[in-house]
Amino acid sequence: MSGETSGCPLPSDDGGRVLLAHGEGAKLTRRLLDEHVFPRLFGTGMRPLEDAALLPPLSGSPVLATDSFVVSPLFFPGGDIGSLAVYGTVNDLLVRGARPLWLTLSMILEEGLPLSVLDRVLDRIAAAARCCDIAIVAGDTKVVPRGAADGLFLSTAGLGQLVEPAPIGVSEIKPGDVVLVTGPIGRHGIAILTAREGLRFEPPPTSDCAPLTAAVAALRNSQAAIRVMRDATRGGVTAVLHEWSRDSGLTLFVDERQVPITPEVRGACELLGLDALSVANEGTMVVVISPEDSIRALAALRDAGYAGATAIGEVRSRGVVPVVVSRALGREQPLVEPSGAPLPRIC
Amino acid sequence: MKYVDEYRNQKDAEQLLRAIHRRATRRWTIMEVCGGQTHGLLRYGIDEALADVVELIHGPGCPVCVTPAEQIDRAIELAERPDVLLTTFGDMLRVPGSRRSLATARSTGARVRAVYSPLDALMLAEREPDLQIIFFAVGFETTTPATALAVQQAARRGLHNFSLLTAHVRVLPAMEAILRSPDNRVQAFLAAGHVCTVTGQEAYEVPCRRHQVPIVVTGFEPIDLLRGILACVDQLESGRCEVESRYRRCAHREGNPQARRIIEEVFEPCDQPWRGFGMMPQGGLRLREMWREFDATSRFTETASICEVDDRCRSGDVLSGRIRPMQCPAFGKECTPDSPLGAPMVSGEGACAAYFQFHPTIQNAAVDSPGRKT
Structure with a gap:
């Protein structure tokens, strides 16, 4: 100094x-x-x-x-x-x-x-x-x-x-398990991008920045068997799915047509050439859940105010690529991890 | 979403695919000029769905890809000057020059910033009067009008700290060069829709007649692409060769006369080297004499080093349609989007990046390292 x-x-x-x-x-x-x-x-x-803070013992x-x-x-x-x-x-x-x-x-x-x-x-x-x-x-x-x-x-x-029962972890996900998101994706990344670059979208996209307390509580109360949950921050849903594929040795599949996206995010992504699946979130998570519990879990999320909660894909046995996406015309193709974020310092 | 969803409709796409199959009596070779179209074709699997009736050759329409390495070296050299802030489109940052990219130069202290428009660079020039703001201008006729406008506005506002490093390119000379080449296999063109929103389509009449080649102005969504291909096949099957538009919602016959006038006022065509093609006669644009004070290369005397591009990269052959990306020995091995040898593996419009991204088998071979779980 x-x-x-x-x-x-x-x-x-x-x-x-x-x-x-x-x-x-x-x-x-x-x-x-x-x-x-x-x-x-x-x-x-x-x-x-x-x-230093002295804290009470935990149970x-x-x-x-x-x-x-x-x-x-x-x-x-x-x-x-x-x-x-x-x-x-x-x-x-x-x-x-x-x-x-x-x-x-x-x-x-x-x-x-x-x-x-x-x-x-x-x-x-x-x-x-x-x-x-x-x-x-x-x-x-x-x-x-x-x-x-x-x-x-x-x-x-x-x-x-x-808090027991805790999610059992990514190593336990199985082919046939359902992948769901708790709401529309990509809002945080697009909000930061438009704010920082002075892009004038109308209405201006807003971040989803929020705690996931109610979502986790709703899933817990529904007693659905949660395999794994992850807030889809940097790298968005794509990054989470790749990480899960690496850790489980399985393939993750996502159907782009099922993915909830707000018109603002969709418009901005179309205009800027971005894939909303790879854009950051700060209050939206991806969850893998057993197929028999997925309908109950989605209903619980929606009752808790997560109106955009949607099943977007599934776990598959390991195929040729780690993460597969089905896009507009139904053709399945690899969902690649972007090499670099379109915008640094988003969180 | 309006103007998007109806052009990605699966039923319509299937109908068009069937129509193309019905119409084709043999396999035709069609080049899509623009890299945006290449990505659309691969993203939606159109190339595979039509493989038995149409061979799609990927054209040179990725402006970032055809920018010669020495121009990137020049940009780096300028960006390393203490008084300079170099601005350019984000796509350009990771493209390798002879040794480094602008992004790596930035990590060692060069001042480089990505902008969305040359007008952003102009705003920077206003805000930072003590810095020389250089806009590294790349792009076909789609982006040239905004660059020309920025120069005119800089003059009007007396911004003497704004200048251009120009690498703008023109699409028509490239199409001519491909058609003139003795090993040309292109039988019809999908012309780049966005370029035609500016240039219009009249200029295509000359190559169309001279080389007897159908040219169809085509958009970028799957339905646009399929309509363009169907129009090409229809012309080829019926022995016609015309310039026609299948992108009328954006590209009008006369283009955008105002945008063309602005380009005309500020720039003049010049011979320019293209990566993969060598010297392209009339393939580039330079500032006219009266705007030369905004030319960064004359404002800053620099010594652009003569450079060698990595010879493992066959991007030249890819860009001119001589080989497909995966025929390059480096594809997916030494050259991946994470460590690209050439621009087509970096750019959002690059053909190599499109193949790497959208072809499952190729990517599998490239990505799955031996240590990977199966």
Whole structure:
């Protein structure tokens, strides 16, 4: 850091922006925490006192997830980096069969970030955590010189407790099992793309950024035999199916004509030459379920508000390619993993 | 979705396939000019469904693919200048030059940004007055009008930090070159529908008559493609050769006169090297004298190194229809979309990428490494 300090403004609180001194552990750091972070995340009065949180014992297996968030722009139609960080971590725990309990939050702030932006993000983090009933129990704040980050990066760890019966896992999926999605796909990736590139679609596509709490609860209550669940984030449904194929040694089949897609996403994908199957989601998951339970599971999802929940394919015995798609004219062909995302930094 | 679903209707497609089979008394050889059409044909399995009556040869209509490696090297060299931000279409970033692509150059510090339109580059020039914004302009006549417009607007707004590295290409000279080639096998063309929305179809009358070859303006959806192929087969079977359009909802006979005028005002045809074809007479466009100040190659004196393309890549033969992608020895082995040797394996319009993506058996052979579970 020594090379950077010469360009650093004097460590006085200029009120409006994050300064390098806000991250140096002294007075300004305390003021940043006391005036901005703590009141927003914990309300008045309550705040963590130590660097590490001591948590009560669990009655089941602990489930741990970690994630980081570098999305650009920080605010986008349907979401923002703060709620994305909470929901993303919560979803990772949920799809593994856990009840999310605790969250840690690290923030890497870029020098010069308006404090008003930080405040808005913190408000969204707090609201999202309340919505998911998860407690933020530890955190950290660092500031890097201007240009070394893009506004604000977040990093989380989420801890939950396994709820029995847990999904049995990808190794147990069988030919004939049904693949379903909980709603229309591709909304997050397209929302970010249009927001970042200033594409003017009407109506503007919105992200599906949301916790999957109700979806997982509905599936659990339906008592359907869930083999495996996965939130289809980067790489979209395609990436999930490829991973499952690799891990199971089976072929996954998807019928494009059954896949729910909103008109906004469909239009944007047609225009930009993208395949919605490979576009990111942040509140939509793919589930493999035993065929005899699939109708019950879909009904439960729809009753829980997931109107777009649809069976989109099936597990097959291993064929010549790992993932097969049937497109408009019914011809089956490989669904390849895209070599690179059409757009980096979507989450 | 309107204008999409009705052109992907399975029943209509089956009817058209049957009609083509009924009409054809022998196997005809048809070239689809545009890479977008190649992808459509393979994506929907039309090539296989018609294999016994039509051989489809994939044409050179992928502008990214025909951009010579030395032009990409030049772009990299410019992007590495400290005062330059080079912008181009996203497709161009991963295309290998002689040694590197723009994407790899960016990872080592070159300033490169993907844009959706040359007008985005213009906006950058306005926002970043201390940087020289170069737009690496690629594309057929479909994209040329927007580039021409950007130059005119840059002049109007006095943006002296905006310039072009031009690799625009013209479709007609390429079709001529293919027809003139002594080993030409093309009996009819599906002309690129989007190009014709700008150029119109009158210009095709000359090659059509001179070489006695049917030319059918064709769109990109499966029903469009099948209608275009049926029209070609119908002409060939009845011994006619005409220019006709099966893409009337987009391409009008006269094209877009305003767009053509803008191209005409800003650019003039020039001889240009094409990857796979060598020097293409009148195959490119350069800025007219009065706009030359917007030419990046004259603004920045650089030494474009003479380069050798990887000789394992047979993209030239693929682009000119001499071989099919999988006849290239490197296809799916040393050359895959993850580590491409040539542009046709990278581009969204490249023929090699289309084969890699849509042909199950080929992909299986290429992707399934020995260590894979079966």
